Amino acid sequence: MDDDDANLLAAYQRGDAEALGRLVEKYKRPLFAFLSRFAANPGEADEWFQETWVRAIEHMNVFRQKNLLGWLFRIAHNLVIDQARRKKPDCSLDAPLPDSGAPLADLIPAAALSPADEAAGRDLGGHIAAAAARLPVEQREVFWLRLDAGLPFKEIARIQRTSINTALARMQYALAKLRADLAPAYREIQESRP
């Protein structure tokens, strides 16, 4: 662990509350950014942020990683997966409806860009965020840990407790889906290149 982090943790354990405040401040941006990609709203992201820190401090005795941010992301990953399982619908979108026999998915508006999004036109970032939100949670994690936090695949694999090749494959699946989902916007990205 970073010497500074180790000193701050030791100071907090001796009762120095300010030391915890400095640690939270140090890692707030990447951690909160990651959580906010999965939370329904800023309030939920805030709640998960606190929960991640509480779990991290309470389980510091099992902390074996070299860097504190990696440990925080690992806990955040567990939290995100737990929440995703809880929110998982208990009925299949492919199941036929009793009256029409059509699948439930047919009644749900297409997951592609909404008219408002289309009208927004140049909001490529918004398109990417919306398309990424439809990715399976593991792929979405790799995508944002790479793009937001800039973590290498080796570290992402450690957080997800998988191999580096799986992490890379998840990124590739995510990119393939985003390309298909964002075909018009993706063309715009290409055209906007200098």
Added chain:
Amino acid sequence: MNPHELEQLLLREQSGELSPSQRRALDAEFAANPAARRFRDQLRALAGAAPAPAAGPAPDAAARIAARLSPRPRIFTWKPLLATAAALALLLGVYALRPGPASAPVATVAVAAAAEDEDWTDLLDDDFTELEDLLAAIAAEDPFADL
């Protein structure tokens, strides 16, 4: 090199995780295939176009975390109770198995017991005598004499 392999090398290049042999393979691909460079530019453009992440948590987040981490009431667990019970059982076992005092000869005990019995008999005799005297005194008096 197929597009899948190329993309994997490009992703590794972006994250700084290319091995020397992968670096050489990628450079060779760039030299031989102009489309490989365009593909790399696409990936970079996608990363650059991603929306900025949320700024940060609420300003009082650290204080709220500290408050949640402050000492909480202890949750009842069986472990301390079991440990206490085990310690008590051990103490009782040691007490029960301790060596007792050397036993006195039977005759000595019998004599001492007899002497003790004799003392008690004398005391009882004294008490009965006193009680008899009291009863006699009460019987001699007529409680209704003044009526």
